[in-house]
Amino acid sequence: MSAVPKSGDTIQIREVWSDNLEEEFALIRQIVDEYPYVAMDTEFPGIVLRPVGSFKTNAEYNYQTLKSNVDLLKLIQLGLTFSDEHGNLPTFDTGLQCIWQFNFREFNPQDDVFANDSIELLRQSGIDFKKNIEKGVDAQRFGSCSCRRTQAGFFELINLYFPTLYDIKHLMKFCNSLHGGLNKLAELLEVERVGICHQAGSDSLLTAAAFRKMKELFFNGSTERYTGVLYGLAVENGINTH
Numbered sequence: 001m002s003a004v005p006k007s008g009d010t011i012q013i014r015e016v017w018s019d020n021l022e023e024e025f026a027l028i029r030q031i032v033d034e035y036p037y038v039a040m041d042t043e044f045p046g047i048v049l050r051p052v053g054s055f056k057t058n059a060e061y062n063y064q065t066l067k068s069n070v071d072l073l074k075l076i077q078l079g080l081t082f083s084d085e086h087g088n089l090p091t092f093d094t095g096l097q098c099i100w101q102f103n104f105r106e107f108n109p110q111d112d113v114f115a116n117d118s119i120e121l122l123r124q125s126g127i128d129f130k131k132n133i134e135k136g137v138d139a140q141r142f143g144s145c146s147c148r149r150t151q152a153g154f155f156e157l158i159n160l161y162f163p164t165l166y167d168i169k170h171l172m173k174f175c176n177s178l179h180g181g182l183n184k185l186a187e188l189l190e191v192e193r194v195g196i197c198h199q200a201g202s203d204s205l206l207t208a209a210a211f212r213k214m215k216e217l218f219f220n221g222s223t224e225r226y227t228g229v230l231y232g233l234a235v236e237n238g239i240n241t242h
Contacts, residue, residue: 011194012098013195031090032082039205039208041204042078044073045074045076045118047069047115047118049068067146067148074112075104077101077102078200079201081099081201081205083208101199101200124198126199151233159228167231168185168210171218171219171223172185189213
């Protein structure tokens with residue numbers, strides 16, 4: 001089955017909470033070698049900080065914006081879609097194509113800072129913050145380190161854990177007819193969404209499908225020269241600077 005959803009296909013968004021985390025980790029360990037292409041999406045409380053001062057490059061300013069917000073804010077959801085080189089998704093012989101949505105417990109809108117428009121959008125998209133607090137995964141299970149102080153240090157970690165990485169927003173720069181956010185991109189590519197917009201599981205699947213469609217239509221199936229670049233970071237005048 002293709003990662004680009006077709007009418008009639010059945011997608012199972014596997015909701016991950018504290019009480020089934022180990023079970024879902026075990027399933028992912030079973031399939032990750034066979035389905036090594038990973039599309040990721042996150043939901044977080046928006047952008048609440050902007051750095052002040054002088055910066056040598058836009059990339060340096062963008063990284064400090066990213067770092068200050070990542071270090072301060074608390075992750076709400078993580079969506080993961082695993083696929084093989086042909087776009088097939090794991091089924092575990094059930095006939096259901098499986099993707100994952102991890103729900104985290106740390107964010108509390110009563111206590112934590114957030115961007116109002118971002119949280120209202122997530123509420124409208126069906127995210128239940130009370131349920132996340134009560135039943136969500138402890139984010140410490142995924143990691144507890146702050147972002148590296150510099151871009152160079154950050155990209156050392158990127159290259160270690162994600163040696164082949166693509167950022168769709170960066171790829172769009174080389175596709176003249178493509179613009180906008182993920183929803184607009186999917187509309188332009190005629191990629192169908194499965195699930196609820198602005199929830200991480202559905203968005204990760206849409207990201208996987210959009211990447212495959214872009215690769216076929218705009219890059220003749222070859223995107224290797226664009227790997228390792230994150231939009232707005234470590235690229236100046238088209239040159240990879242990290």
